[in-house]
Amino acid sequence: MVEGNIRVLVAKPGLDGHDRGAKVVARALRDAGMEVIYTGLRQTPEMIAEAALQEDVDVVGISILSGAHMALVPRILELMKTNGQEDVKLFLGGIIPDEDIVQLKEMGVSGIYGPGASTEDIVAQIRKDVLKRA
Amino acid sequence: MNLSQALLNQDRLALSRTLTHVENNSEEGRKVLSEIFPYTGKAHLIGITGAPGTGKSTLVNQLALYYRREKDHRVAVLAVDPSSPFTGGAVLGDRVRMRDLSGDPNVFIRSMASRGSLGGLAQSTSAMVQVFDAAGFDIILVETVGAGQAEVDIAKLAYTTLVVEAPGLGDDIQAIKAGILEIADILVINKADRPGVENTERALKGMLELAHPTPRVFQHHGRQMVVEAPEKDDEQENFWFTEVKRTVAKDGTGINELGKAIEKHVRFLRESNEWDKQTRIQLQSTFDSLLRETLFARFLDELSQEAYEEIMSKILKREISPWGAVEELLG
Numbered sequence: 001m002v003e004g005n006i007r008v009l010v011a012k013p014g015l016d017g018h019d020r021g022a023k024v025v026a027r028a029l030r031d032a033g034m035e036v037i038y039t040g041l042r043q044t045p046e047m048i049a050e051a052a053l054q055e056d057v058d059v060v061g062i063s064i065l066s067g068a069h070m071a072l073v074p075r076i077l078e079l080m081k082t083n084g085q086e087d088v089k090l091f092l093g094g095i096i097p098d099e100d101i102v103q104l105k106e107m108g109v110s111g112i113y114g115p116g117a118s119t120e121d122i123v124a125q126i127r128k129d130v131l132k133r134a
Numbered sequence: 135m136n137l138s139q140a141l142l143n144q145d146r147l148a149l150s151r152t153l154t155h156v157e158n159n160s161e162e163g164r165k166v167l168s169e170i171f172p173y174t175g176k177a178h179l180i181g182i183t184g185a186p187g188t189g190k191s192t193l194v195n196q197l198a199l200y201y202r203r204e205k206d207h208r209v210a211v212l213a214v215d216p217s218s219p220f221t222g223g224a225v226l227g228d229r230v231r232m233r234d235l236s237g238d239p240n241v242f243i244r245s246m247a248s249r250g251s252l253g254g255l256a257q258s259t260s261a262m263v264q265v266f267d268a269a270g271f272d273i274i275l276v277e278t279v280g281a282g283q284a285e286v287d288i289a290k291l292a293y294t295t296l297v298v299e300a301p302g303l304g305d306d307i308q309a310i311k312a313g314i315l316e317i318a319d320i321l322v323i324n325k326a327d328r329p330g331v332e333n334t335e336r337a338l339k340g341m342l343e344l345a346h347p348t349p350r351v352f353q354h355h356g357r358q359m360v361v362e363a364p365e366k367d368d369e370q371e372n373f374w375f376t377e378v379k380r381t382v383a384k385d386g387t388g389i390n391e392l393g394k395a396i397e398k399h400v401r402f403l404r405e406s407n408e409w410d411k412q413t414r415i416q417l418q419s420t421f422d423s424l425l426r427e428t429l430f431a432r433f434l435d436e437l438s439q440e441a442y443e444e445i446m447s448k449i450l451k452r453e454i455s456p457w458g459a460v461e462e463l464l465g
Contacts, residue, residue: 005222005224007154029223030224033222037229037245038226039229040227046236047233050237053146053147054146054242054243055244
Protein backbone atom coordinates (compact mmCIF):
# COMPACT_ATOMS: atom_id res chain seq x y z
CA MET A 1 0.00 0.00 0.00
CA VAL A 2 2.61 2.50 1.06
CA GLU A 3 4.68 3.18 -2.01
CA GLY A 4 4.77 6.96 -1.85
CA ASN A 5 5.09 9.12 1.20
CA ILE A 6 3.23 8.28 4.41
CA ARG A 7 0.09 10.41 4.49
CA VAL A 8 -1.28 11.61 7.82
CA LEU A 9 -4.46 13.53 8.59
CA VAL A 10 -4.05 15.83 11.57
CA ALA A 11 -7.38 17.00 12.93
CA LYS A 12 -8.72 18.77 15.95
CA PRO A 13 -12.23 17.62 16.90
CA GLY A 14 -14.45 19.14 19.51
CA LEU A 15 -14.87 22.63 20.80
CA ASP A 16 -11.57 23.53 22.45
CA GLY A 17 -9.49 25.92 20.39
CA HIS A 18 -5.99 24.94 21.45
CA ASP A 19 -4.22 23.68 18.34
CA ARG A 20 -0.59 24.41 19.25
CA GLY A 21 0.05 20.73 20.00
CA ALA A 22 -1.51 19.60 16.72
CA LYS A 23 0.59 22.09 14.79
CA VAL A 24 3.82 21.04 16.52
CA VAL A 25 3.11 17.42 15.66
CA ALA A 26 2.16 18.33 12.06
CA ARG A 27 5.46 20.15 11.65
CA ALA A 28 7.45 17.25 13.17
CA LEU A 29 5.81 14.74 10.83
CA ARG A 30 6.54 17.03 7.88
CA ASP A 31 10.19 17.17 8.90
CA ALA A 32 10.16 13.36 9.06
CA GLY A 33 9.22 13.33 5.35
CA MET A 34 5.50 12.64 5.75
CA GLU A 35 2.68 14.40 3.93
CA VAL A 36 0.43 15.93 6.54
CA ILE A 37 -3.08 17.05 5.70
CA TYR A 38 -4.05 19.62 8.27
CA THR A 39 -7.78 20.25 8.68
CA GLY A 40 -7.97 22.94 11.33
CA LEU A 41 -10.13 23.41 14.38
CA ARG A 42 -13.59 22.26 15.45
CA GLN A 43 -13.97 19.25 13.20
CA THR A 44 -16.85 16.88 13.76
CA PRO A 45 -16.19 13.11 13.69
CA GLU A 46 -18.05 13.06 10.36
CA MET A 47 -15.75 15.70 8.88
CA ILE A 48 -12.66 13.82 10.09
CA ALA A 49 -13.79 10.47 8.68
CA GLU A 50 -14.75 12.09 5.37
CA ALA A 51 -11.36 13.82 5.08
CA ALA A 52 -9.56 10.57 5.93
CA LEU A 53 -11.48 8.84 3.15
CA GLN A 54 -10.93 11.51 0.51
CA GLU A 55 -7.24 11.84 1.31
CA ASP A 56 -6.64 8.06 1.54
CA VAL A 57 -4.37 8.56 4.54
CA ASP A 58 -2.39 5.86 6.31
CA VAL A 59 -2.78 7.49 9.70
CA VAL A 60 -5.26 9.82 11.41
CA GLY A 61 -3.87 11.88 14.27
CA ILE A 62 -6.31 13.74 16.48
CA SER A 63 -5.76 16.11 19.35
CA ILE A 64 -8.34 16.49 22.12
CA LEU A 65 -7.89 18.71 25.15
CA SER A 66 -11.54 19.10 26.07
CA GLY A 67 -12.10 15.78 27.85
CA ALA A 68 -14.57 14.62 25.21
CA HIS A 69 -12.34 11.81 23.92
CA MET A 70 -14.55 8.96 25.17
CA ALA A 71 -17.40 10.34 23.04
CA LEU A 72 -15.42 11.46 19.98
CA VAL A 73 -12.93 8.63 19.48
CA PRO A 74 -15.42 5.70 19.28
CA ARG A 75 -17.52 7.70 16.81
CA ILE A 76 -14.52 8.42 14.55
CA LEU A 77 -13.42 4.78 14.65
CA GLU A 78 -16.96 3.63 13.80
CA LEU A 79 -17.27 6.03 10.84
CA MET A 80 -13.87 5.02 9.47
CA LYS A 81 -14.93 1.39 9.68
CA THR A 82 -18.18 2.14 7.82
CA ASN A 83 -16.10 3.82 5.10
CA GLY A 84 -13.95 0.71 4.69
CA GLN A 85 -10.93 2.25 6.37
CA GLU A 86 -10.65 -0.02 9.41
CA ASP A 87 -6.96 -0.55 8.58
CA VAL A 88 -6.13 3.15 9.00
CA LYS A 89 -4.25 3.81 12.25
CA LEU A 90 -5.63 6.30 14.75
CA PHE A 91 -3.28 8.26 17.01
CA LEU A 92 -4.48 10.44 19.84
CA GLY A 93 -2.84 13.34 21.62
CA GLY A 94 -3.99 15.54 24.47
CA ILE A 95 -4.98 15.26 28.11
CA ILE A 96 -6.15 11.66 28.51
CA PRO A 97 -6.60 10.15 32.02
CA ASP A 98 -4.81 6.83 32.59
CA GLU A 99 -8.03 4.88 33.16
CA ASP A 100 -9.31 5.93 29.73
CA ILE A 101 -6.08 4.97 27.94
CA VAL A 102 -6.69 1.25 28.51
CA GLN A 103 -10.20 1.45 27.09
CA LEU A 104 -9.17 3.57 24.11
CA LYS A 105 -6.42 1.11 23.21
CA GLU A 106 -8.93 -1.72 23.39
CA MET A 107 -11.14 0.19 20.97
CA GLY A 108 -8.25 0.22 18.52
CA VAL A 109 -6.34 3.46 19.09
CA SER A 110 -2.73 2.80 18.05
CA GLY A 111 -0.92 5.38 20.13
CA ILE A 112 -1.82 7.89 22.85
CA TYR A 113 0.45 10.81 23.69
CA GLY A 114 0.09 13.23 26.57
CA PRO A 115 2.02 16.35 27.61
CA GLY A 116 5.77 15.92 27.31
CA ALA A 117 5.62 13.21 24.64
CA SER A 118 8.53 13.37 22.24
CA THR A 119 7.78 13.93 18.58
CA GLU A 120 10.55 11.44 17.75
CA ASP A 121 8.59 8.70 19.52
CA ILE A 122 5.46 9.61 17.57
CA VAL A 123 7.33 9.53 14.26
CA ALA A 124 8.94 6.18 15.08
CA GLN A 125 5.63 4.61 16.15
CA ILE A 126 3.84 5.83 13.00
CA ARG A 127 6.57 4.45 10.75
CA LYS A 128 6.41 1.09 12.52
CA ASP A 129 2.60 0.85 12.38
CA VAL A 130 2.32 1.90 8.76
CA LEU A 131 4.96 -0.64 7.77
CA LYS A 132 2.93 -3.31 9.57
CA ARG A 133 -0.22 -2.22 7.71
CA ALA A 134 1.50 -2.63 4.35
CA MET B 135 -15.32 -5.82 -8.86
CA ASN B 136 -12.07 -4.29 -9.97
CA LEU B 137 -10.87 -0.79 -9.15
CA SER B 138 -11.79 0.78 -12.51
CA GLN B 139 -15.37 -0.47 -12.40
CA ALA B 140 -15.82 0.66 -8.80
CA LEU B 141 -14.42 4.04 -9.77
CA LEU B 142 -16.80 4.39 -12.73
CA ASN B 143 -19.64 3.47 -10.34
CA GLN B 144 -18.62 6.48 -8.26
CA ASP B 145 -17.46 4.45 -5.26
CA ARG B 146 -15.68 6.95 -3.05
CA LEU B 147 -13.16 4.57 -1.48
CA ALA B 148 -12.23 3.24 -4.92
CA LEU B 149 -11.80 6.81 -6.15
CA SER B 150 -9.57 7.65 -3.22
CA ARG B 151 -7.45 4.50 -3.59
CA THR B 152 -7.10 5.08 -7.33
CA LEU B 153 -5.90 8.62 -6.74
CA THR B 154 -3.19 7.24 -4.44
CA HIS B 155 -2.10 4.66 -7.00
CA VAL B 156 -1.97 7.29 -9.71
CA GLU B 157 -0.16 9.78 -7.51
CA ASN B 158 2.49 7.15 -6.75
CA ASN B 159 2.66 6.10 -10.41
CA SER B 160 2.14 2.46 -9.40
CA GLU B 161 1.54 -0.31 -11.91
CA GLU B 162 -2.07 -0.59 -10.71
CA GLY B 163 -2.44 3.16 -11.22
CA ARG B 164 -1.23 3.00 -14.82
CA LYS B 165 -3.53 0.07 -15.52
CA VAL B 166 -6.58 1.94 -14.21
CA LEU B 167 -5.64 5.06 -16.18
CA SER B 168 -5.65 3.04 -19.39
CA GLU B 169 -8.96 1.37 -18.57
CA ILE B 170 -10.79 4.59 -17.69
CA PHE B 171 -9.39 6.72 -20.51
CA PRO B 172 -12.41 6.17 -22.82
CA TYR B 173 -14.64 7.67 -20.11
CA THR B 174 -12.66 10.90 -19.77
CA GLY B 175 -12.85 14.21 -21.61
CA LYS B 176 -16.16 15.47 -20.24
CA ALA B 177 -15.22 17.58 -17.24
CA HIS B 178 -14.48 21.28 -17.21
CA LEU B 179 -11.07 21.86 -15.64
CA ILE B 180 -10.66 25.19 -13.94
CA GLY B 181 -7.22 26.20 -12.72
CA ILE B 182 -6.77 28.59 -9.82
CA THR B 183 -3.33 30.08 -9.36
CA GLY B 184 -1.76 33.13 -7.75
CA ALA B 185 0.66 34.22 -5.04
CA PRO B 186 0.52 32.68 -1.55
CA GLY B 187 -2.03 34.38 0.65
CA THR B 188 -4.18 35.87 -2.10
CA GLY B 189 -7.07 33.62 -1.06
CA LYS B 190 -7.00 30.80 -3.62
CA SER B 191 -8.35 28.13 -1.26
CA THR B 192 -11.13 30.35 0.05
CA LEU B 193 -12.07 31.20 -3.53
CA VAL B 194 -12.10 27.50 -4.47
CA ASN B 195 -14.43 26.89 -1.51
CA GLN B 196 -16.80 29.58 -2.80
CA LEU B 197 -16.67 28.39 -6.41
CA ALA B 198 -17.47 24.83 -5.35
CA LEU B 199 -20.45 26.14 -3.34
CA TYR B 200 -21.54 28.14 -6.40
CA TYR B 201 -21.53 25.10 -8.69
CA ARG B 202 -23.43 23.04 -6.11
CA ARG B 203 -26.00 25.79 -5.49
CA GLU B 204 -26.56 27.13 -8.98
CA LYS B 205 -25.85 24.18 -11.28
CA ASP B 206 -26.10 21.04 -9.16
CA HIS B 207 -22.77 19.98 -10.68
CA ARG B 208 -20.57 17.37 -9.02
CA VAL B 209 -17.37 19.13 -7.99
CA ALA B 210 -13.87 17.78 -7.41
CA VAL B 211 -11.10 19.84 -5.87
CA LEU B 212 -7.43 18.98 -6.34
CA ALA B 213 -5.28 21.24 -4.17
CA VAL B 214 -1.50 21.23 -4.55
CA ASP B 215 0.84 22.47 -1.82
CA PRO B 216 4.65 22.41 -1.87
CA SER B 217 6.83 19.53 -0.63
CA SER B 218 9.92 20.27 1.41
CA PRO B 219 12.99 20.23 -0.85
CA PHE B 220 14.98 18.69 2.04
CA THR B 221 12.81 16.00 3.59
CA GLY B 222 10.10 15.46 0.98
CA GLY B 223 7.52 16.09 3.69
CA ALA B 224 4.67 18.54 3.38
CA VAL B 225 1.92 20.22 5.30
CA LEU B 226 -1.15 20.39 3.10
CA GLY B 227 -3.45 23.01 4.57
CA ASP B 228 -5.93 23.88 1.85
CA ARG B 229 -8.78 21.93 3.47
CA VAL B 230 -8.76 24.38 6.37
CA ARG B 231 -10.49 26.92 4.11
CA MET B 232 -12.89 24.43 2.60
CA ARG B 233 -14.85 23.24 5.60
CA ASP B 234 -18.15 24.50 4.11
CA LEU B 235 -17.90 21.69 1.56
CA SER B 236 -17.81 18.96 4.16
CA GLY B 237 -20.76 16.57 4.29
CA ASP B 238 -21.76 16.99 0.65
CA PRO B 239 -21.36 13.62 -1.12
CA ASN B 240 -21.14 15.41 -4.48
CA VAL B 241 -17.95 17.21 -3.50
CA PHE B 242 -14.59 15.46 -3.25
CA ILE B 243 -11.48 17.27 -2.05
CA ARG B 244 -8.02 15.82 -2.45
CA SER B 245 -4.79 17.46 -1.30
CA MET B 246 -1.51 16.63 -2.96
CA ALA B 247 2.10 17.59 -2.41
CA SER B 248 4.15 18.91 -5.32
CA ARG B 249 6.85 16.23 -4.73
CA GLY B 250 9.65 18.16 -6.33
CA SER B 251 7.89 19.58 -9.38
CA LEU B 252 8.51 23.24 -10.04
CA GLY B 253 5.75 24.43 -12.36
CA GLY B 254 3.10 24.90 -9.68
CA LEU B 255 1.62 21.41 -10.09
CA ALA B 256 2.87 17.92 -9.22
CA GLN B 257 4.03 15.45 -11.85
CA SER B 258 0.87 13.37 -11.50
CA THR B 259 -1.67 16.20 -11.26
CA SER B 260 -2.91 15.81 -14.84
CA ALA B 261 -3.36 12.05 -14.37
CA MET B 262 -5.26 12.63 -11.11
CA VAL B 263 -7.56 14.97 -13.05
CA GLN B 264 -8.29 12.13 -15.50
CA VAL B 265 -9.41 9.97 -12.57
CA PHE B 266 -11.89 12.61 -11.35
CA ASP B 267 -13.09 13.08 -14.92
CA ALA B 268 -13.85 9.37 -15.34
CA ALA B 269 -15.55 9.30 -11.93
CA GLY B 270 -18.17 11.67 -13.32
CA PHE B 271 -17.25 15.01 -11.82
CA ASP B 272 -18.54 17.89 -13.97
CA ILE B 273 -16.22 20.51 -12.54
CA ILE B 274 -12.62 19.92 -11.46
CA LEU B 275 -11.03 22.81 -9.60
CA VAL B 276 -7.23 22.54 -9.59
CA GLU B 277 -5.51 24.83 -7.11
CA THR B 278 -1.78 25.28 -7.71
CA VAL B 279 0.89 25.87 -5.10
CA GLY B 280 1.24 29.51 -4.17
CA ALA B 281 2.79 30.72 -7.38
CA GLY B 282 5.31 33.45 -7.96
CA GLN B 283 5.84 34.60 -11.49
CA ALA B 284 6.69 31.62 -13.64
CA GLU B 285 4.60 28.69 -12.39
CA VAL B 286 2.47 28.45 -15.50
CA ASP B 287 1.96 24.67 -16.00
CA ILE B 288 -1.68 25.05 -15.05
CA ALA B 289 -2.37 26.87 -18.34
CA LYS B 290 -1.47 23.70 -20.26
CA LEU B 291 -3.92 21.66 -18.18
CA ALA B 292 -6.95 23.84 -17.44
CA TYR B 293 -9.61 25.00 -19.89
CA THR B 294 -10.18 28.12 -17.83
CA THR B 295 -7.35 29.62 -15.80
CA LEU B 296 -8.05 32.05 -12.99
CA VAL B 297 -5.15 34.10 -11.69
CA VAL B 298 -5.88 35.46 -8.23
CA GLU B 299 -4.41 38.78 -7.17
CA ALA B 300 -4.95 40.87 -4.08
CA PRO B 301 -4.61 44.62 -3.52
CA GLY B 302 -1.17 45.88 -2.60
CA LEU B 303 0.97 43.15 -4.09
CA GLY B 304 2.74 45.05 -6.84
CA ASP B 305 2.77 48.06 -9.11
CA ASP B 306 2.22 48.48 -12.83
CA ILE B 307 5.70 47.17 -13.64
CA GLN B 308 4.74 43.82 -12.12
CA ALA B 309 1.67 43.92 -14.34
CA ILE B 310 3.61 44.08 -17.62
CA LYS B 311 6.12 41.34 -16.81
CA ALA B 312 5.84 38.12 -18.72
CA GLY B 313 4.60 35.02 -16.95
CA ILE B 314 1.71 34.31 -14.70
CA LEU B 315 -0.53 37.26 -15.58
CA GLU B 316 -0.40 36.29 -19.25
CA ILE B 317 -2.02 32.92 -18.64
CA ALA B 318 -5.15 34.36 -17.03
CA ASP B 319 -8.46 33.88 -18.77
CA ILE B 320 -10.01 35.68 -15.85
CA LEU B 321 -8.07 37.84 -13.41
CA VAL B 322 -9.62 37.79 -9.97
CA ILE B 323 -8.88 40.62 -7.57
CA ASN B 324 -9.72 38.97 -4.30
CA LYS B 325 -9.87 40.73 -0.92
CA ALA B 326 -11.52 43.57 -2.85
CA ASP B 327 -12.76 45.10 0.40
CA ARG B 328 -9.20 46.16 1.13
CA PRO B 329 -7.74 49.60 0.46
CA GLY B 330 -5.86 49.99 -2.82
CA VAL B 331 -8.22 47.82 -4.85
CA GLU B 332 -8.78 50.63 -7.40
CA ASN B 333 -5.03 50.93 -8.03
CA THR B 334 -4.66 47.19 -8.48
CA GLU B 335 -7.60 47.07 -10.86
CA ARG B 336 -6.29 50.04 -12.86
CA ALA B 337 -2.80 48.50 -13.19
CA LEU B 338 -4.19 45.14 -14.32
CA LYS B 339 -6.70 46.62 -16.74
CA GLY B 340 -4.01 48.90 -18.14
CA MET B 341 -1.89 45.85 -18.82
CA LEU B 342 -4.79 44.05 -20.49
CA GLU B 343 -5.64 46.95 -22.80
CA LEU B 344 -2.23 46.53 -24.36
CA ALA B 345 -2.98 42.89 -25.08
CA HIS B 346 -3.74 41.92 -28.64
CA PRO B 347 -3.93 38.62 -30.50
CA THR B 348 -0.50 37.13 -30.98
CA PRO B 349 0.65 33.67 -31.94
CA ARG B 350 0.87 31.52 -28.82
CA VAL B 351 4.27 29.88 -28.59
CA PHE B 352 4.69 27.13 -26.02
CA GLN B 353 8.10 25.86 -25.01
CA HIS B 354 7.28 22.22 -24.85
CA HIS B 355 10.12 19.87 -23.90
CA GLY B 356 12.54 22.17 -25.63
CA ARG B 357 10.44 22.29 -28.78
CA GLN B 358 8.32 25.25 -29.67
CA MET B 359 4.66 24.68 -30.31
CA VAL B 360 3.00 27.57 -32.07
CA VAL B 361 -0.73 28.19 -31.96
CA GLU B 362 -1.47 30.76 -34.65
CA ALA B 363 -3.08 34.09 -33.87
CA PRO B 364 -6.70 34.47 -34.98
CA GLU B 365 -7.36 36.27 -38.26
CA LYS B 366 -7.76 40.00 -37.93
CA ASP B 367 -11.30 40.16 -39.30
CA ASP B 368 -12.81 37.59 -36.98
CA GLU B 369 -10.76 38.74 -34.05
CA GLN B 370 -13.82 39.57 -31.97
CA GLU B 371 -15.21 36.05 -32.08
CA ASN B 372 -11.96 34.16 -31.83
CA PHE B 373 -10.13 36.13 -29.25
CA TRP B 374 -10.88 36.04 -25.57
CA PHE B 375 -10.35 39.34 -23.83
CA THR B 376 -9.24 38.57 -20.28
CA GLU B 377 -11.86 39.67 -17.81
CA VAL B 378 -11.14 41.29 -14.46
CA LYS B 379 -13.47 40.43 -11.57
CA ARG B 380 -13.48 41.64 -7.98
CA THR B 381 -14.34 39.21 -5.20
CA VAL B 382 -14.30 38.97 -1.44
CA ALA B 383 -14.06 35.20 -1.09
CA LYS B 384 -14.36 35.36 2.70
CA ASP B 385 -18.03 36.39 2.49
CA GLY B 386 -18.92 35.36 -1.07
CA THR B 387 -19.10 38.83 -2.62
CA GLY B 388 -18.69 38.74 -6.40
CA ILE B 389 -18.76 34.93 -6.68
CA ASN B 390 -21.93 34.77 -8.78
CA GLU B 391 -20.43 37.29 -11.22
CA LEU B 392 -17.20 35.28 -11.34
CA GLY B 393 -19.20 32.11 -11.98
CA LYS B 394 -20.99 33.81 -14.87
CA ALA B 395 -17.67 35.00 -16.32
CA ILE B 396 -16.40 31.39 -16.24
CA GLU B 397 -19.55 30.22 -18.05
CA LYS B 398 -19.03 32.93 -20.65
CA HIS B 399 -15.48 31.65 -21.13
CA VAL B 400 -16.74 28.09 -21.56
CA ARG B 401 -19.21 29.27 -24.24
CA PHE B 402 -16.36 31.06 -26.00
CA LEU B 403 -14.18 27.91 -25.89
CA ARG B 404 -17.00 25.77 -27.25
CA GLU B 405 -18.04 28.18 -30.01
CA SER B 406 -14.54 28.89 -31.25
CA ASN B 407 -12.60 25.65 -31.47
CA GLU B 408 -10.35 26.64 -28.57
CA TRP B 409 -11.75 23.82 -26.42
CA ASP B 410 -10.44 21.22 -28.83
CA LYS B 411 -7.11 22.99 -29.16
CA GLN B 412 -6.70 22.97 -25.40
CA THR B 413 -7.59 19.27 -25.26
CA ARG B 414 -4.86 18.61 -27.77
CA ILE B 415 -2.33 20.59 -25.75
CA GLN B 416 -3.25 18.58 -22.62
CA LEU B 417 -3.07 15.17 -24.21
CA GLN B 418 0.01 15.92 -26.26
CA SER B 419 1.78 17.13 -23.15
CA THR B 420 0.86 13.90 -21.33
CA PHE B 421 1.87 11.72 -24.26
CA ASP B 422 5.18 13.49 -24.79
CA SER B 423 6.27 13.32 -21.18
CA LEU B 424 5.35 9.63 -20.96
CA LEU B 425 7.28 8.94 -24.12
CA ARG B 426 10.29 10.78 -22.84
CA GLU B 427 10.27 9.10 -19.43
CA THR B 428 9.75 5.65 -20.88
CA LEU B 429 12.46 6.00 -23.50
CA PHE B 430 14.86 7.31 -20.89
CA ALA B 431 14.08 4.46 -18.49
CA ARG B 432 14.37 1.87 -21.26
CA PHE B 433 17.68 3.29 -22.43
CA LEU B 434 19.10 3.19 -18.89
CA ASP B 435 17.90 -0.40 -18.53
CA GLU B 436 19.83 -1.41 -21.61
CA LEU B 437 22.95 0.50 -20.69
CA SER B 438 25.00 -1.41 -18.11
CA GLN B 439 25.81 0.30 -14.84
CA GLU B 440 29.54 -0.02 -15.64
CA ALA B 441 29.19 1.66 -19.02
CA TYR B 442 27.23 4.47 -17.43
CA GLU B 443 29.79 4.95 -14.66
CA GLU B 444 32.64 4.80 -17.15
CA ILE B 445 31.29 7.59 -19.30
CA MET B 446 30.33 9.57 -16.19
CA SER B 447 33.88 9.39 -14.86
CA LYS B 448 35.19 10.57 -18.24
CA ILE B 449 32.85 13.54 -17.94
CA LEU B 450 34.08 14.23 -14.41
CA LYS B 451 37.70 14.18 -15.62
CA ARG B 452 36.57 16.52 -18.40
CA GLU B 453 37.87 14.10 -21.03
CA ILE B 454 34.51 14.28 -22.72
CA SER B 455 31.73 16.81 -22.49
CA PRO B 456 28.16 15.86 -21.52
CA TRP B 457 27.13 16.79 -25.07
CA GLY B 458 29.87 14.65 -26.58
CA ALA B 459 28.97 11.76 -24.26
CA VAL B 460 25.37 11.76 -25.48
CA GLU B 461 26.59 11.82 -29.09
CA GLU B 462 28.85 8.86 -28.37
CA LEU B 463 26.16 6.82 -26.63
CA LEU B 464 23.42 7.47 -29.14
CA GLY B 465 25.41 8.20 -32.26
